[in-house]
Amino acid sequence: MHINFQLILLLSVTMTHHLTLAQTCNERQLPGPTLVDMCGESGMLMSFLDSFVRKNEKISGICERVTPIETPDPEYDYIVVGGGAAGSVVAARLSEISHWKVLLLEAGDDEPASAQIPSFTTDIEGSSLEWGYLTTNESHACLSTNASCKYAAAKALGGCTVHNGMIYLRGNPTDYNNWVAMGNEGWTWDEVKPFFLKVEDNGEIDRVGRFWHATGGPLFVERSRYQPPFTDSILRAAEEAGFGVSEDLNGDETTGFAIVQTTSKNGVRRSSATSYLRPIRNRENLHISLNTTVTRVIIEDGKAVGVEYFKNDEFKTVRALREVILSAGNVKSPHILLLSGIGPKEHLESMGITVVKDLPGVGSNYHDHPYFMLSFTINENDVYDNDWAVAAEYLAFQTGPLSSYGIAGAIAHIASTATTPDYPDIQIFSAGYQADCAPGEIGALRSTGRRTVTLSALYLHPKSRGRISLASNDPFESPLIWGNFLSEPSDVVGILEGINIVLKLTNSNTLRSHNMTLSMSILEACRGYTFATTEYWKCALHQAVKPVGHGTGSCKMGPKHDAMAVVDHKLRVRGIKGLRVADTSIMPQIITGNTASPTMMIGERVSEFIKESSGLSSESRMGVVPTK
Numbered sequence: 001m002h003i004n005f006q007l008i009l010l011l012s013v014t015m016t017h018h019l020t021l022a023q024t025c026n027e028r029q030l031p032g033p034t035l036v037d038m039c040g041e042s043g044m045l046m047s048f049l050d051s052f053v054r055k056n057e058k059i060s061g062i063c064e065r066v067t068p069i070e071t072p073d074p075e076y077d078y079i080v081v082g083g084g085a086a087g088s089v090v091a092a093r094l095s096e097i098s099h100w101k102v103l104l105l106e107a108g109d110d111e112p113a114s115a116q117i118p119s120f121t122t123d124i125e126g127s128s129l130e131w132g133y134l135t136t137n138e139s140h141a142c143l144s145t146n147a148s149c150k151y152a153a154a155k156a157l158g159g160c161t162v163h164n165g166m167i168y169l170r171g172n173p174t175d176y177n178n179w180v181a182m183g184n185e186g187w188t189w190d191e192v193k194p195f196f197l198k199v200e201d202n203g204e205i206d207r208v209g210r211f212w213h214a215t216g217g218p219l220f221v222e223r224s225r226y227q228p229p230f231t232d233s234i235l236r237a238a239e240e241a242g243f244g245v246s247e248d249l250n251g252d253e254t255t256g257f258a259i260v261q262t263t264s265k266n267g268v269r270r271s272s273a274t275s276y277l278r279p280i281r282n283r284e285n286l287h288i289s290l291n292t293t294v295t296r297v298i299i300e301d302g303k304a305v306g307v308e309y310f311k312n313d314e315f316k317t318v319r320a321l322r323e324v325i326l327s328a329g330n331v332k333s334p335h336i337l338l339l340s341g342i343g344p345k346e347h348l349e350s351m352g353i354t355v356v357k358d359l360p361g362v363g364s365n366y367h368d369h370p371y372f373m374l375s376f377t378i379n380e381n382d383v384y385d386n387d388w389a390v391a392a393e394y395l396a397f398q399t400g401p402l403s404s405y406g407i408a409g410a411i412a413h414i415a416s417t418a419t420t421p422d423y424p425d426i427q428i429f430s431a432g433y434q435a436d437c438a439p440g441e442i443g444a445l446r447s448t449g450r451r452t453v454t455l456s457a458l459y460l461h462p463k464s465r466g467r468i469s470l471a472s473n474d475p476f477e478s479p480l481i482w483g484n485f486l487s488e489p490s491d492v493v494g495i496l497e498g499i500n501i502v503l504k505l506t507n508s509n510t511l512r513s514h515n516m517t518l519s520m521s522i523l524e525a526c527r528g529y530t531f532a533t534t535e536y537w538k539c540a541l542h543q544a545v546k547p548v549g550h551g552t553g554s555c556k557m558g559p560k561h562d563a564m565a566v567v568d569h570k571l572r573v574r575g576i577k578g579l580r581v582a583d584t585s586i587m588p589q590i591i592t593g594n595t596a597s598p599t600m601m602i603g604e605r606v607s608e609f610i611k612e613s614s615g616l617s618s619e620s621r622m623g624v625v626p627t628k
C-alpha cells in the first residue's frame with residue numbers, strides 16, 4: 001500500500017520542483033539540522049521529505065535566501081548584533097536609508113529548510129539549533145530536573161522566530177500603558193499600535209478587521225490551514241464550560257478560547273528574517289555576516305565605536321561610525337554588556353573586567369512565563385499523524401497536517417480572581433496531533449496505548465524575578481542564568497487557577513465524550529499528597545513548572561530615577577553614547593501573551609528612534625514594506 005503513496009509523493013514533488021525551482025539556486029546548500037538529524041532513524045519518509053522540502057522553493061525559499069558576506073568591511077554606519085525577532089527588523093529598517101551602510105552580525109547560520117514546516121516545531125526546538133542554555137540554582141521550580149530549567153533559544157538568522165510556536169499575539173493594551181506608568185514615555189498602547197500595524201500583513205483582514213489589524217507589512221499572519229478535528233472539540237468544550245470563544249484574542253474579545261493566527265504564510269513558517277531580510281536580499285548597503293559571534297562592544301571615551309567578533313577561528317574588530325544596536329536576546333544582550341564592562345561594578349570587578357559604566361540593573365529583572373503541563377489520554381489509537389500521503393499533500397500544496405502545529409492553535413486567555421476581566425492573566429495552550437517524525441506507513445501506531453494530548457496552564461503576569469550574570473570573563477562560557485521562578489506565591493496561585501480551568505474544561509460533556517483522562521504519573525517527591533488535590537498540584541508545580549521561552553527584562557527600560565534601568569525610553573544604554581539595546585530584554589514587565597511580535601514592534605520602534613535622532617523627516621522614516 002505505502003509504495004503507491006511513495007509514487008504519488010515522488011510524482012507530485014517532481015512536478016512542484018520543476019514548476020518552482022529556478023536553475024540558479026538549484027545547487028545552493030542549506031544548513032541543518034535535517035529532519036533525519038531531528039528524528040533519528042525513523043524510516044525513509046524523513047529523508048525524502050527533507051530533501052524535497054529543501055528543493056521546494058515555496059517551502060524552503062531557497063531562491064530568495066540572503067547572500068551573507070564572508071568578511072565585514074572595516075567600518076559601517078550602524079552595526080546590529082543578532083538577527084533575531086528584533087535584529088532582522090532593525091537591519092532592514094536602517095538600511096532603507098540608502099546612504100547608511102549597515103552591518104548585521106549573527107552568531108548562527110541561515111534557517112534550516114526543516115524549520116519551515118510548521119508541524120516540526122517541537123522537533124526543531126529540541127535540535128542542534130539551540131544555544132543550549134540551562135538555568136541554575138532554582139529553589140522553587142524545576143526541582144525534578146536538578147533545580148535547573150531548560151532555557152530555549154535558537155541560534156540562527158531569525159533567532160527564536162525560527163523555532164517558536166508561531167503564535168501571533170501582541171499583548172494587552174494595559175501592558176504598554178503599564179510600561180508608561182513605570183516612567184517610560186511614549187510607549188502607551190496608542191503609541192505602539194501603529195508599529196504593530198506596520199509589522200503586519202494580515203491574510204484574513206476581512207475576518208479580523210482593520211481597526212485592530214493591517215495589511216502591507218512584512219510579517220504575514222494567517223490561521224493555520226489545517227486544524228485537527230479535536231481543536232473543534234476544545235472550542236465546544238470551552239463554550240459548554242462557560243469560558244467562551246473569541247474570534248480574535250488580538251481584537252475586541254481578549255478573553256476566551258480561540259484559534260489564534262500564526263506567523264506563517266500559505267502553510268509555511270515566516271520568521272522575522274524571512275519576512276524582513278529576504279525581500280531586501282539585494283540591498284547593497286546591508287551586509288549580513290553569519291556564524292559571527294560578537295564578544296564585546298568597543299567603547300572609547302564613553303561612546304560605542306565598534307564591536308569585537310569571532311569568526312572562522314579569529315577575533316576581529318569592526319568600527320561603527322554612528323551606533324551599535326544590541327539585539328542578541330534576553331541572555332546575550334546583557335552578557336555582551338557585562339563583557340564590555342557595563343554592569344554592576346562589584347560583579348564586573350570580581351570577574352576581572354574593567355568597569356566602563358557601573359549600571360547595576362544589567363542582567364537583573366529577568367523573568368519569563370512559567371507553565372505547567374497536564375497530560376491526558378483520549379479514546380483514539382495512538383497513530384502517527386504524518387505518513388507518505390500527508391507528506392505528498394504538503395509538498396504539492398502546503399496544506400494538511402504538516403501545515404499546522406497540531407492542536408496548538410487552540411489557546412485561551414482567561415482572567416483569574418487576581419485581575420480584571422479585561423486584563424487576563426492565565427493562558428491555556430494545547431498540544432497534540434503533531435504530524436512530525438514518523439516511519440511513513442499510513443495508520444502506523446506510535447504506541448499500543450491511547451493517544452495523548454496536553455493542556456498547559458501558563459501564568460501571564462509573573463512577579464518572580466531572576467538574574468543573568470557572568471560565570472567568568474570568557475565570552476564563550478554561558479552566563480549564569482537564574483530564573484528564580486515561582487519565588488512569588490502569587491505566581492503559584494495563578495498557575496493553580498489555570499489547572500482548575502483545564503480540569504473544568506476536560507470535565508465538560510464534550511471532552512468526556514472523548515474519554516479524556518488525566519494520565520500523568522505521580523511525581524515521586526509529591527507522593528505524600530493525594531493525587532490531583534490542590535496540595536498535590538502545589539508540590540508538583542515546584543517540581544515540574546518550566547519557563548515557556550519568553551525570557552524578558554534583563555536590560556529593562558526605565559526612567560532616570562530608576563537605578564535598575566539599563567536603557568531609557570528611546571532604548572539608549574544609560575551613560576554610554578551610540579549604544580542601544582532592542583530586543584525582549586528591554587521589556588520592563590512581560591506582556592500578556594507571546595513575545596515575538598511585541599519584540600518585532602520594539603525593532604520597528606528603535607529604528608524609528610534612530611532615524612528621528614539623525615534628523616530624517618517623518619516621510620523618509622516611515623517605509624512600510626522593505627523594498628530594494
Ligand SMILES: Cc1cc2nc3c(=O)[nH]c(=O)nc-3n(C[C@H](O)[C@H](O)[C@H](O)COP(=O)(O)OP(=O)(O)OC[C@H]3O[C@@H](n4cnc5c(N)ncnc54)[C@H](O)[C@@H]3O)c2cc1C
Pocket residue numbers: 081082083084085086087105106107108125152153154155156157158159160161163164165166167168169292293294295327328329330332333336548549550551582583584585594595596597599
Ligand atoms: C520554544 C519557544 C517557543 C516560542 N513560541 C512563541 C510563539 O509561539 N509566539 C511568540 O510570539 N513568541 C514565541 N516565543 C518567543 C519569541 O520567539 C521570542 O521572545 C523572540 O524571538 C525574542 O526575540 P529577540 O530578538 O529578543 O531574541 P532572538 O529572537 O532570540 O534573537 C537573538 C539573536 O541574536 C543572536 N545572537 C546571540 N548572541 C549573539 C552574539 N554574541 N553575536 C551575534 N549574534 C548573537 C542569536 O543567535 C539570535 O539569532 C517562543 C520562544 C521559544 C524559545
